[in-house]
Amino acid sequence: MPHYVALLNWTEQGIRSVKETVKRAENAKAMARKLGGKLDIWYTMGKHDIVSIIEMPSDEAYNKFAVWLGSQGNVRTTSLKAWPQEEMSKIIDGLP
Structure with missing residues (x-):
């Protein structure tokens, strides 16, 4: 399944309701499952508030999720x- 990395930052609305972030994350995981995927979430310090790794069956499914x-x-x-890494190995094996 294709993989995606999402770098997320809270909006003003998101930070005002930050106490709901875990509940919202569970809703996002449920939506990812509904689309046939899997969502892992990490809350971070630094430039981004959240980093997620997402597996989805297709680019179209990921785009639906992101929208x-x-x-x-x-x-x-x-x-x-x-x-x-395994897929990258296959990609570079085909280089001239």
């Missing part, structure tokens, strides 16, 4: 498509 998440108004995301 749904953004529409909640609590976070802004930067998304990265990611490849595990």
